[in-house]
Amino acid sequence: MRILWTIASVDPASGGPIEAVKQMSELLNSRGCISEVACLDSPNAPWLKTFPLKVHALGPGITGYGYSANFVPWLKHNARNYDCAIANGIWQYSSFGTWLALRNTNTPYFVFTHGMLDPWFKRTYPLKHLKKWLYWPWADYQVLRDARAVFFTCEEERLLARQSFWLYKCHEVVVNFGTAAPQGNPTLQRQQFLLQFPQLSHKRLFLFLSRIHIKKGCDLLIQAFAKVASLDDSLHLVIAGPDQTGWQAELQQQAEKLGISQKITWTGMLSGNVKWGAFHAAEVLVLPSHQENFGIVVAEAMACGTPVLISNKVNIWREILAAKAGLVASDDLNGTTQVLHTWLTMSPQEQQRMRQNAKYCFTQTFEIHQAAESLLNAINTNSMR
Incomplete structure (x- = not known):
């Protein structure tokens, strides 16, 4: 199986999602799967040199949203090379671009929200939440709605995700999540x-x-x-x-x-x-x-x-x-x-x-x-x- 992971950045300082992608991919590769990453980093980003997977750096993305004119055309052209794509996170162009490129194609895509629909954000940043409502119906709502499945890492996350927006529809699947045991002495x-x-x-x-x-x-x-x-x-x-x-x-x-x-x-x-x-x-x-x-x-x-x-x-x-x-x-x-x-x-x-x-x-x-x-x-x- 050939898997393309899409994500905003492979910078290790960006948090847990990229570490999860790295560890999961390395293990899947040992089982015969081939994993690659498409991201919105600049091709000159220093962290690309040490990242262990093949990376297609299609940025640099513009603004915090990460828009890149290269992302969707590249994904459309190369989609046939992969059995599926897995978008990591929402509220960024890496997930919206995955939907733009792969909807109504033979390449299925899945989404990990990584907790980004937790209602804590709505309560803590009400003005930001209002801004998100302005593009939720035509952007991330459709990203989740059209995914073959939206993956949640535990039951708690799945239930909380339903509380952020009343306009919400997706095929929810809870998958186990984890990390590798440490190596060394x-x-x-x-x-x-x-x-x-x-x-x-x-x-x-x-x-x-x-x-x-x-x-x-x-x-x-x-x-x-x-x-x-x-x-x-x-x-x-x-x-x-x-x-x-x-x-x-x-x-x-x-x-x-x-x-x-x-x-x-x-x-x-x-x-x-x-x-x-x-x-x-x-x-x-x-x-x-x-x-x-x-x-x-x-x-x-x-x-x-x-x-x-x-x-x-x-x-x-x-x-x-x-x-x-x-x-x-x-x-x-x-x-x-x-x-x-x-x-x-x-x-x-x-x-x-x-x-x-x-x-x-x-x-x-x-x-x-x-x-x-x-x-x-x-x-x-x-x-x-």
């Missing part, structure tokens, strides 16, 4: 992380690893950490991720006012062995997001046996809670403080059991081999629909 990876950040040795680390963005609840985490930091002098918060919106300076000022700036380390984006080393060095991953479709970073933490302290707006929270692989609370200051305090008051034996549960939960539910099988079954079942 955990001890050496931990050492590599601590060599890069030696001030963190012998600290009890709470790890936030994601984009620094308002929807991730970074401000709540800093406030909550300030409330528990005095319980143990060795407690330290690691905030790892790219500052996409320029929010970090304000968050650092917040930490300064709360008197905990010396107990927070800002690492920037981590990758490779250093990233895995951060998971292994941390006691827990903390992600108090206001909206999180799946949270690949949550699955990655559990793959390392690191429990996760998350909000109930991370869509896989039910699976985490059922497996006792972490702690879950509301996405507010009380909830975030609650999960930090609960972890700190658990006995060593309880903490160890949760580490074991986290590893088991990943293996049984979020390991990528199961996800790849689920995706292939969904493609084959719905291609001729």
